[in-house]
Structures are given as structure tokens and as C-alpha cells.
Amino acid sequence: MSDDGKIDYAEVMRRLPHRYPFLLIDKAEDFVAGTSITGIKNVSHNEPYFPGHFPIDPVMPGVMIVEAMAQTGALLMSKTMDVAVEGKVIMFMSIDGVRFRKPARPGDQLRMKVVVTRARGDAYKFKGETYIDDKLAAEAEFMAMVVTVAQPVTA
Numbered sequence: 001m002s003d004d005g006k007i008d009y010a011e012v013m014r015r016l017p018h019r020y021p022f023l024l025i026d027k028a029e030d031f032v033a034g035t036s037i038t039g040i041k042n043v044s045h046n047e048p049y050f051p052g053h054f055p056i057d058p059v060m061p062g063v064m065i066v067e068a069m070a071q072t073g074a075l076l077m078s079k080t081m082d083v084a085v086e087g088k089v090i091m092f093m094s095i096d097g098v099r100f101r102k103p104a105r106p107g108d109q110l111r112m113k114v115v116v117t118r119a120r121g122d123a124y125k126f127k128g129e130t131y132i133d134d135k136l137a138a139e140a141e142f143m144a145m146v147v148t149v150a151q152p153v154t155a
Contacts, residue, residue: 060105
């Protein structure tokens with residue numbers, strides 16, 4: 001990350017365990033440790049859910065927009081707490097007050113503005129708002145926490 005609060009795709013890949021087709025952040029900006037971040041997702045016509053949702057009029061499923069907000073929050077936590085991906089994962093705990101205001105379609109750019117509303121130890125509470133063309137498209141409050149991953153048993 002540079003000093004201007006930007007996080008590039010390579011750092012997103014280092015900080016989040018998600019991979020295609022479930023990595024929903026291309027980059028981030030406006031990172032302020034422990035406080036806020038803006039995640040960016042460029043919605044492509046090649047997204048794996050569009051052939052079924054919906055073939056004639058493709059719309060990004062709302063749950064995927066919520067997941068993109070959650071991943072943005074996880075990126076903020078990972079960077080703030082310097083959480084190593086190996087052996088730990090940031091898990092979605094709860095979600096409240098979800099509202100969808102504008103559908104996301106191929107060609108749109110989602111800007112997920114996520115703000116920490118409370119942090120206690122390894123758990124964070126967030127308020128997220130997703131914008132398309134400076135218009136509010138979705139909003140939610142959610143929580144996440146750092147969890148140690150069980151190591152697989154080897155013979």
C-alpha cells in the first residue's frame with residue numbers, strides 16, 4: 001500500500017483468502033487504520049452468476065453486494081491488525097438493517113464505503129454503504145471477527 005491510502009489488487013490477494021469466483025474486491029482506497037476504507041468492485045458481464053440471474057436482464061445478486069461489503073470490512077481489519085492469512089481467517093458474524101436501493105449491473109463500479117462503529121479485541125462492527133455512480137445502492141450493518149483456522153490432520 002502506498003501512503004495515499006490505496007490498496008492494490010496484489011495486496012488484496014495477500015490479505016484476503018478469497019479467490020475467483022468469490023473475491024469481490026478489485027482494490028481499495030481511503031484506508032484509515034481502525035476507522036474506514038472504500039472497496040472497489042468493477043462488475044463485469046463475465047461474473048459467474050449473470051447467466052442465471054437473470055439471462056435477459058442481468059442483476060448482481062444482493063447477497064453478493066453484501067459479501068463485497070463484508071470483504072471490504074475484512075480487508076480493513078486485516079490491514080489494521082496486520083492479520084496473517086496463514087492460520088487465521090476473518091469471519092462474517094452478523095448482519096442487520098440490509099437495504100437495497102439500486103440494482104448493480106454489468107459495467108457498474110461498486111464503491112463500498114465501510115466505517116468501523118465499534119472494535120473490541122478481534123471483533124469489529126461496521127456500517128457499510130455501497131454506491132453506484134454516487135447513488136446509494138445498498139447499506140448494512142455487520143460484524144466480523146478473527147478466527148484461528150483448524151490445521152488439517154495429516155497421517
